[in-house]
Amino acid sequence: MRIFVAGASGMIGTRLVPLLVKAGHEVAGMTRSSAKEQALRALGATPVVCDVYDVPALQAAVAAYAPDAVVHQLTDLPDAVAQIAERAEANNRIRREGTANLVAAARAAGARRLLAQSVAWQLPVAGAAAVEALERAVLSAGGVVLRYGRFYGPGTYYDGSLPPRPRIHVGEAARRTVAALEAPSGVIAVTDDRPAADAR
Numbered sequence: 172m173r174i175f176v177a178g179a180s181g182m183i184g185t186r187l188v189p190l191l192v193k194a195g196h197e198v199a200g201m202t203r204s205s206a207k208e209q210a211l212r213a214l215g216a217t218p219v220v221c222d223v224y225d226v227p228a229l230q231a232a233v234a235a236y237a238p239d240a241v242v243h244q245l246t247d248l249p250d251a252v253a254q255i256a257e258r259a260e261a262n263n264r265i266r267r268e269g270t271a272n273l274v275a276a277a278r279a280a281g282a283r284r285l286l287a288q289s290v291a292w293q294l295p296v297a298g299a300a301a302v303e304a305l306e307r308a309v310l311s312a313g314g315v316v317l318r319y320g321r322f323y324g325p326g327t328y329y330d331g332s333l334p335p336r337p338r339i340h341v342g343e344a345a346r347r348t349v350a351a352l353e354a355p356s357g358v359i360a361v362t363d364d365r366p367a368a369d370a371r
Contacts (some may be wrong), residue, residue, distance in 0.1 A: 172196045172197070172239045172240055172284075172352070173196070173197045173198075173199075173238045173239045174191055174196050174197070174199070174242060174352075175198075175199045175201065175219075175233055175236050175238035175277075175282070176188060176199065176200050176201065176242045176281065177201045177239070177241065177242065177243050178201065178202075178243065178244035178245035178246065178288075179199075179201055179211055179214075179216055179218075179244070179247050180202040180207040180210065180211060181244055181245070181246060182322060182326065182327060182341060183212075183244045183319075183322075183345055183348065184200065184244045185214065185248070186342055186344075186345035187244065187348055188200055188214040188215060189214050189215055189223075190345055190346060191349060192214070192215035192216070197217075199217045199219050199236045199238065200214065200217065200219065201215030201219045201220075201223075201232065202219070202220060202221075203221065203222045203223070204217065205220045208220060209271070217234070217236075219232050221268040223245055223273060223366070224272065225270065226275075229272055229273070229276050230275070230276045230279055230280075232276075233273075233276040233280045233282070234279060234292065236280075237280060237281070238277075238280060239282060239283055239284060240284035240285070240286070240352060241273065241276075241277040241280075241282045241284070241285050241300075242285075242286045242287075242348070243273050243285070243286065243288060244260055245269050245270075245273070246265060246288070247261040247265045248262055249364075251278060251308050251328075259275070259297065259298060260297070262298075262301075263298055263300075266301040266304065266305040267301050267305070270287065270304070270305045270308050270309065271304075271308055274312050274314070277312070278312060283344075284314070284353075284369065285309060285313070285315065286315045286317060286352070287305060287306075287309040287314060287315070287317065288317055288318070288319060289302055289305055289306055289316045289317060289318045290318060291295070291318040291320045291360055291361070291362050292337055293320060306358070310356060310357070310358075314356060315351055315354050315355075315357060315358075316357070316358045317348060317351060317361050318358060318361060318362075319344050320336065320337035320338040320344075320360075320361065320362035320363060321334035321337065321338045322334075322338070322341040322344060323339075323340055324341040324342055325341075326341070327341050337362040337363075339361055339362050339363045340364065343363065344361050346361075347361050348361070
């Protein structure tokens with residue numbers, strides 16, 4: 172399968188791309204930073220430098236790759252958890268506008284599968300509305316919404332500790348994303364329901 176991963180250089184993307192390649196898929200990894208091209212090549216992806224808000228460029232990039240599936244892992248989050256509130260609107264925008272642009276590009280390119288990152292917990296009013304817009308756009312296109320729990324594990328906000336539930340180890344989240352490639356349209360909860368003592 173040819174898979175276009177938007178947000179390939181992010182928290183899930185850097186773990187997802189090598190798993191997809193190992194499974195025998197051809198992968199294009201989209202990032203808005205040209206500085207990340209080499210890292211994406213090292214993961215086995217064909218790098219695509221593109222901003223999701225540049226609609227003509229995005230549509231051209233997705234169409235040129237002619238993917239069977241588009242995987243939406245785009246976020247606009249800060250490096251520190253303490254800064255999430257002040258960056259909330261940027262992340263809300265990517266959920267609303269970025270998702271709409273990517274869904275339109277996937278449709279125009281004839282992609283038969285669409286998966287998108289969402290969250291499994293309730294956000295404040297503006298965030299909840301942005302999540303609702305994302306999920307509605309993806310489901311209306313016949314796609315799959317992946318409601319991830321809060322990530323923990325190396326390189327996450329919770330490296331060495333457990334976040335509140337719902338949660339999921341970031342590596343397990345990537346593995347379950349691969350498994351969802353053939354899932355029917357709908358919502359999938361990607362969370363870790365094991366007792367805290369068993370979570371590693």
